[in-house]
Amino acid sequence: MNWREVAVTVSSEGEEAVADLFYQIGCPGVSVEDPELLRNYIESGIWDYHSFGEVDLTGTSIIKGYLCEDDYLSRRMTQLDESLRELVKQFPEWVIQVKGITVKEEDWATAWKAYFKPTRVGNHFLIKPTWEDVNPRSEDVILELDPGMAFGTGTHATTVLCLEELEEIVKPGMRVFDLGTGSGILAIAAAKLGAEVEAVDLDPVAIRVTQENIDLNHVSARISAKLGDLGSVLQGQADLVVANIIADVILMLLPDLKRILKANGEFLASGIIENRAEDVEIGMREAGLEVIEKKENSGWVLLRARWK
Structure with a gap:
């Protein structure tokens, strides 16, 4: 089965809003590439097992969602497009850019692993x-x-x-x-x-x-x-x-x-x-x-x- 990876680059202030749009169209989960959050993790010591090198702060985040290429894909993409247009109207100062690619199931299942590192949560x-x-x-x-x-x-x-x-x-x-x-x-x-x-x-x-x-x-x-x-x-x-x-x-x-x-x-x-x-x-x-x-x-x- 093939999946459509939809990546939305948005000003950091719009990260949660765009993530919520993906959930609204039935996307089961999203990934967020946030340079500022990554730098905070590194500086806090949460990710203390790896060196990521210098992290550039771009002022934007990349929100990625994965949608099955089935009979519902066109409707979901239209809904996402309309919702993003509404965001542009409400927040014209935000950067909002969209791109999509088709990925095979096996590629999706492994590509994100580079970003998943040992993490401490809570006390234990x-x-x-x-x-x-x-x-x-x-x-x-x-x-x-x-x-x-x-x-x-x-x-x-x-x-x-x-x-x-x-x-x-x-x-x-x-x-x-x-x-x-x-x-x-x-x-x-x-x-x-x-x-x-x-x-x-x-x-x-x-x-x-x-x-x-x-x-x-x-x-x-x-x-x-x-x-x-x-x-x-x-x-x-x-x-x-x-x-x-x-x-x-x-x-x-x-x-x-x-x-x-x-x-x-x-x-x-x-x-x-x-x-x-x-x-x-x-x-x-x-x-x-x-x-x-x-x-x-x-x-x-x-x-x-x-x-x-």
Whole structure:
């Protein structure tokens, strides 16, 4: 199968807005090449295993999305084009340039690996690509990962927010549901903290990759990976439900949350772009939840909620 790689170069201020446009047309994930963020990572020591040389600050970022070349491609490209034109009207000072190429599935599955490096998150998590070597500390909780073609390397701000919260919330013996598991990184992290986890995704590729990563991390006794509609394939209730998806899908999940979340349970919702956070908060209140914590990272928001 062939895929269309669509790369949008945009002024750094428009990074989140363009990323959100890709999600709106059904793109399961995006990559962001942000020179300023890369330099910040290097200077902070987050990527302390590699030398990237001098990083030039261009004032722009490159947002890449991958769309299947199927019967829906033309409609999605038209929708993206119209949305980008609207951005140009609203922000005429922004640079917005678009180009697209066709890539084979096997090329897409491996090309991004040059940018995925060992990364520390929170106090103890060390995300380790399978092809990289690290010297872990004694207290490190290593998350061995090969995302393949599934969304989620763990370095995106939305996933970082979730990992930091899991480190604080999860206790041994808890039951956790991970909705839209992607590469399985959050499910694996919860399992390594002692939880019993059920990971769900609509995408069979994601479930296959999740199972491979479960095996890599030797946590198969603690995690079951299930293919199906988010929430509908789960039985019983969890102490914690995690959904690192997008705002619209989170809003769709809320009516079903009563069935799968315990009365004293908690809900972690991430993947919410900053300008949609208020919509999700309103939806949560209408569903009977109260937001007890709100965190932001690089224009993305995580909401932690409980039943009122």
